[in-house]
Amino acid sequence: MKIEENIQVALTHCPICSAIPHEHLLNSLKNVEFQKKSFKKGEIIAHQGDNFEHLHILTKGTIRTKMASEEGEEIEIEIINAPKPFASAFLFAQKNSFPVEVESIAESEIIMIPKDVILKLFQENLNFLQQFLTFNANKAKFLSQKLNILTIKSIKGKISFYILEELAAVQKKEPHQNSFQMRRNQTQLAAYFGVSRPALARSFSQLKNEGIIAAKANRVTVLNIDKLRSILAAL
Amino acid sequence: MKIEENIQVALTHCPICSAIPHEHLLNSLKNVEFQKKSFKKGEIIAHQGDNFEHLHILTKGTIRTKMASEEGEEIEIEIINAPKPFASAFLFAQKNSFPVEVESIAESEIIMIPKDVILKLFQENLNFLQQFLTFNANKAKFLSQKLNILTIKSIKGKISFYILEELAAVQKKEPHQNSFQMRRNQTQLAAYFGVSRPALARSFSQLKNEGIIAAKANRVTVLNIDKLRSILAAL
DNA sequence: AAATAAGTGTAACATTTGTTACAGTTGTAC
DNA sequence: GTACAACTGTAACAAATGTTACACTTATTT
Numbered sequence: 001m002k003i004e005e006n007i008q009v010a011l012t013h014c015p016i017c018s019a020i021p022h023e024h025l026l027n028s029l030k031n032v033e034f035q036k037k038s039f040k041k042g043e044i045i046a047h048q049g050d051n052f053e054h055l056h057i058l059t060k061g062t063i064r065t066k067m068a069s070e071e072g073e074e075i076e077i078e079i080i081n082a083p084k085p086f087a088s089a090f091l092f093a094q095k096n097s098f099p100v101e102v103e104s105i106a107e108s109e110i111i112m113i114p115k116d117v118i119l120k121l122f123q124e125n126l127n128f129l130q131q132f133l134t135f136n137a138n139k140a141k142f143l144s145q146k147l148n149i150l151t152i153k154s155i156k157g158k159i160s161f162y163i164l165e166e167l168a169a170v171q172k173k174e175p176h177q178n179s180f181q182m183r184r185n186q187t188q189l190a191a192y193f194g195v196s197r198p199a200l201a202r203s204f205s206q207l208k209n210e211g212i213i214a215a216k217a218n219r220v221t222v223l224n225i226d227k228l229r230s231i232l233a234a235l
Numbered sequence: 236m237k238i239e240e241n242i243q244v245a246l247t248h249c250p251i252c253s254a255i256p257h258e259h260l261l262n263s264l265k266n267v268e269f270q271k272k273s274f275k276k277g278e279i280i281a282h283q284g285d286n287f288e289h290l291h292i293l294t295k296g297t298i299r300t301k302m303a304s305e306e307g308e309e310i311e312i313e314i315i316n317a318p319k320p321f322a323s324a325f326l327f328a329q330k331n332s333f334p335v336e337v338e339s340i341a342e343s344e345i346i347m348i349p350k351d352v353i354l355k356l357f358q359e360n361l362n363f364l365q366q367f368l369t370f371n372a373n374k375a376k377f378l379s380q381k382l383n384i385l386t387i388k389s390i391k392g393k394i395s396f397y398i399l400e401e402l403a404a405v406q407k408k409e410p411h412q413n414s415f416q417m418r419r420n421q422t423q424l425a426a427y428f429g430v431s432r433p434a435l436a437r438s439f440s441q442l443k444n445e446g447i448i449a450a451k452a453n454r455v456t457v458l459n460i461d462k463l464r465s466i467l468a469a470l
Numbered sequence: 471a472a473a474t475a476a477g478t479g480t481a482a483c484a485t486t487t488g489t490t491a492c493a494g495t496t497g498t499a500c
Numbered sequence: 501g502t503a504c505a506a507c508t509g510t511a512a513c514a515a516a517t518g519t520t521a522c523a524c525t526t527a528t529t530t
Binding site for chain 3: 388420421422432433436437439440
């Protein structure tokens with residue numbers, strides 16, 4: 001099977017494939033019937049519960065995964081930009097179905113590589129295996145952090161947790177920084193937390209009135225980190 | 236290092252080690268400085284956030300993992316019986332710290348095997364790798380199911396989801412069975428859902444009054460599965 | 471069998487969050 | 501600059517859940 005240029009480029013930048021030497025990757029995939037699919041903005045790539053036996057790699061575009069018991073009530077799990085695998089942490093499960101709804105939110109392209117090919121690659125290439133393990137372990141961490149946010153019951157608590165996490169991330173680079181840029185607006189954050197938008201705004205206002213944080217445009221400044229921490233502790 | 240009899244037995248029954256031929260396992264571990272630790276009932280094995288570089292295997296006893304932002308508000312994640320690995324899905328993460336609090340709830344014993352030994356075993360033994368992948372993928376599924384329960388906002392919805400899952404599991408063995416034994420009492424279930432016990436009881440009563448389920452002792456009977464499903468759909 | 475503990479059902483009330491609606495603010499397209 | 505859309509702040513009210521308390525039932529122990 002001929003591999004298109006753009007897919008090759010995507011794969012060399014994919015966090016789990018980049019360990020495989022370029023030629024080796026080409027050789028492996030050349031002999032393999034991997035599938036390619038394209039999706040328009042708004043199309044559903046996979047439904048929650050669908051079975052799969054392939055490693056899915058998003059080679060182009062952006063997807064959003066969300067969880068919903070049926071219609072209605074949905075909360076966003078993750079937004080994934082190409083090139084990256086998705087649902088890879090579930091590939092080797094006994095009953096490996098998509099745990100989330102996967103929606104294309106831009107012109108997207110995915111390729112699908114059969115499970116057994118992946119296993120073969122693991123044997124031929126220890127680095128690939130390690131990257132796969134690391135990528136999935138990071139995903140598991142992400143899931144468990146998400147779990148943590150949902151575990152916190154009060155909206156103020158969720159906000160505090162979120163802000164402390166974001167601030168910690170920023171402080172790794174600039175240790176004394178006490179403000180950061182919000183990556184999500186309130187509407188998105190409310191979906192992420194699984195709460196209503198006005199309720200989120202209300203709690204945000206309370207934190208501001210209490211002098212714990214300040215917010216201007218999409219920049220949040222932490223004024224009293226101890227109080228912020230105590231909100232979590234006091235839960 | 237000498238390997239005690241009981242640990243050997245435990246390992247051969249451990250879901251990720253059972254693929255390794257007995258002699259091979261002994262040989263591999265003989266040359267390795269793996270650690271052994273014992274814990275009494277109630278002792279904390281690991282705190283949320285602790286770093287680790289070893290695969291942890293519970294060889295004896297029972298542990299409970301729970302999540303908590305600090306003191307107070309805790310929700311139970313999982314109860315694990317020996318012999319099983321724990322936190323294995325996070326072992327290869329970039330910053331691999333315990334995502335949960337791990338508590339011994341019985342006389343327990345664990346062994347710890349360094350990461351690099353595990354990698355070596357992967358290379359020598361494809362079955363071991365596959366079992367490890369499967370075990371972790373199942374964990375990821377478990378986490379995402381847990382996420383699903385927390386995502387559902389109403390208590391009635393959580394109960395419906397839970398009952399439908401349990402019933403589906405039972406029906407795999409007995410297709411026309413419409414009742415099942417509860418593995419958790421209401422107090423435990425409330426902790427699992429992250430809600431208060433009286434609120435759970437109230438919602439339970441409502442489902443009973445509406446004729447959707449019946450419950451006697453710890454046996455739940457589904458009387459109207461369509462209505463149960465529609466509770467989830469209507470969310 | 472009595473005593474005790476563990477689990478369940480339920481009620482009154484407090485608290486939090488959701489819902490709906492609208493006004494003000496900011497950003498963007500034309 | 502105007503018009504429009506997206507975002508934010510906020511208020512009144514509804515609905516759900518938490519809290520506390522207690523009665524009742526069911527296991528377990530003695």
